[in-house]
Amino acid sequence: MSTHQPSPPANSLVLYKVHPARIVNLGEKIEIELAGGQSKRVRAKDIELLHPGPLRSLTELAPQQGEPEAAWELLEGAETTLQELAELAFNAFTPATAWAAWQLVADGLSFSGTPAAIRARTREEVERIRAERGAKANAESDWQAFLVRMADSCPAPEDGARLGEVERLALGQSERSRILEALGHEQTPINAHRALIQVGYWTDRHNPYPRRCAVPTAEPGQPVPGLIEEDRLDLTALPAYAIDDVGNQDPDDALSLDGDCLWVHVADVAALVATEGEIEREARARGSNLYLPEGVINMLPAGVTEALGLGLQPLSPALSFALRCDDQGELLSVAVHRTWIRAQRLTYDEVDGRLTEEPFAALRALTDRFRARRTAAGATSLDLPEVSVRVEDGRVTIRPLPRLASRELVADAMLMAGEGAARFCLEHAIPIPFATQAPPEAGEQPRDLAAMYARRRAFKPSRLVGAPDPHAGLGLALYTRATSPLRRYSDLLVHQQIRAWLAGLPTLTAEQVTERIGEAETAAALVRRTERLSNLHWKLVYLKDHPDWQGQATIVGKEDRKGVALVPLLALETRLRLREEPALNQGLRVAVRDVDIPAQTVSFRVLG
Incomplete structure (x- = not known):
């Protein structure tokens, strides 16, 4: 009742x-x-x-x-x-x-x-509930013990599975971590990164940025077809020079001089990578090669580079641009041929020591005229510090890249080929992506480091568009990227379009080109971000390894009562808190004060 x-x-x-x-x-x-x-x-x-x-x-x-x-x-x-x-x-x-x-x-x-x-x-119900409560109590006890180990930075081997939750936050794959919340830490990727280092799940050398930016970190593995038989112009008797950095593994351009004709030979990647197929789709999804200090993740399967890299085989198939220009550096004619070449591989340092010899002296004279024409048209020449960051066997090395005349020669020849390819495609109504850049505010050619720094910040990013438009930074009224098809999807797309036209086959429409380049550039932007963050990560690891590092810094700007400085030996930008108002281009001796790898920050103190 x-x-x-x-x-x-x-x-x-x-x-x-x-x-x-x-x-x-x-x-x-x-x-x-x-x-x-x-x-x-x-x-x-x-x-x-x-x-x-x-x-x-x-x-x-x-x-x-x-x-x-x-x-x-x-x-x-x-x-x-x-x-x-x-x-x-x-x-x-x-x-x-x-x-x-x-x-x-x-x-x-x-x-x-x-x-x-x-x-x-019933008895069965009671036993089940008792077992559930026992398991819950054990789990809570285990959880509290885990939190104690985390707070003490002494995780047990079995804690790895739990720490995967923190790792997902550190990689930007989730927004919350019960573990960080329980420990009273703000739930951010930086704090998750810091916690993983503190407990030894990651070392401070672990580079999370490829995974955090969600770029592919495995090599593409599609099978590579063989070359088809087709007519090619035989240029094997004409010396061709593939000039690159020491250790370069994907040589995709070479130079020849035949009288007054500059030949720019480019690896004929489109001969193996058709406009439709698994290799093309994978390359489009990647956008470009990923260059990390730890190594290179290629856009294309290794078999493509092995077969087509200039100078990797006794004979190399190429898409060759024949360029002639006048005494003022203006292009007079452009022709494009499928060719066979015999490329000799050289380094920039080797060529820099031979610039008074032929054909390098004549090549330099030709590209110097082209450079002078671009400079007169407003091209900006920036001599900002650059370095090569490499990680080998866990050891970080940072090597400044000197301003070599041989490097400028090759860069100008590639720009001339890009202008020639753009003109060729425009004349023959071949839809391609044109590279453009809006001009900054008018100003004189920068002469010092601070002016160069300010000039670079004033430029808007270059863009790939379906209609021709000037590229202010290069001083060219017409330009496309066409000399790195092993490394960049946009260059490969230009090659595919030119090859289709040469063979009398239908090209992709302008709409198709725009759609493909939009997809590839989205991926390439993630690659560039990954490279930038990864290079900074390893620079900070280097400074952590060398706490007594000292070097020169140059004031290039002023910001919020601080001096903006460049450290040339590291190609690193930093902010310095100074006692007195700094002068632009003022040189200072600095030493490392603190390095925070998860936050990607470093502070320096001024010596003297």
Whole structure:
């Protein structure tokens, strides 16, 4: 029989939410007293009767001694009342035993229900709940022990699976970490990165940026078809020079001089990579090669470079641009041929020592005229510091790249080929992506480091568009990228279009070109971001490895009462807090103060 009454009498024990309460007064609303003496006016439906009383004070609800286990065994699987349960478990039905009996129901192990309808669970149910509670208690104990180990930076081997949650946040793959939250840390990728280093899950040398930027980190593995038989102009008797950095593994351009004709030979990648197919789709999705200090992740399968890299085989198939220009460096004619060449590989340093020899002297004279024409048209020449960052066997090396005349010669020849390719495609209505750049505000050619720094910041990024437009930074009215098809998808696309036209086959439409270049450039932007962040990461690792490093810095700007400085030996930009107002181009000797690898920051102190 239920003890529930619609209107409980005064001084009765009732249940309000999950708390015991005593009825004080009855009226339109019922006044109840809660633990601590607090009074509250509630509706009748907000309370449930546990015992009619009299209950003079809630302090009478003391813990009770009894045999609740025996009561459950007698009632197992049956329906009961709160009064019966109290009498079986505690040998009486008083306010105190009623509350104690209700606590057995509220606990939920042996009994369930409401004050008006209680059920004793079956043995199977009790054993299941007990096992679940035991597992939960063990899990909580294990969790607390794990948090202690994390706080002490002493994780156990079995903690690796849990730390994957923090790693996902560090890699930008999730936005929350229960672990960092429990430890009281702000949930950011930087804090997750820092925590993983502190507990030894990552070392401070671990580079997370390829995965954080979600770029492919495995080499493409599509099968590479063989070259098809087709007519090619035989230029194997004409010396061709593939000039690159030491250790370059993807030589995709070479130079020849035949009288007044400059030949720029480019690896004929489109001969193996068709406009449709798995290799093309993968290259488009990657956008470009990924150049990391740890190594190169290629856009194309290794078999393409092995077959087509200029100078890697005795004979190399090429797409060759024949360029002639006048004494003012203006292009007079452009022709494009499928060719065979025999390329000799040289380094920039080797060629720099031979610039007074032929054909290098004549090549330099030709590209110098081209450069002078571009300079007159507003091209900007920036001599900002550049370095090569490499990681070999865990050791970081940073090598400044000198400003070599041989490097300028090759760069100008490639720009001439880009202008020639753009003109060729425009004349023959071949849809391609044109490279453009809006001009900065008018200004003189920068002569010092601070002016060059400011000039670079004033330029807008270059863009690839479907219609020709000037490239202000290069001083060219017409330009496309066409000399690195092994490394950049946009160059490969230009080659595919030119080759289709040469073969009399349909080219992609302007809309198709725009769509493809949009997809590839989105991917290439992630690659460039990954390269920038990875290079900075390894520069900071280098400084961490060399805490006593000192070097020269040059003030190139002023910002928020700080001097903006470039550290040439590291090609690193930093902010310096100075006692006095710095002068632009002022040189300072600096030393490392602090390196924060997760935050990607380094601070320097000024010496003297």
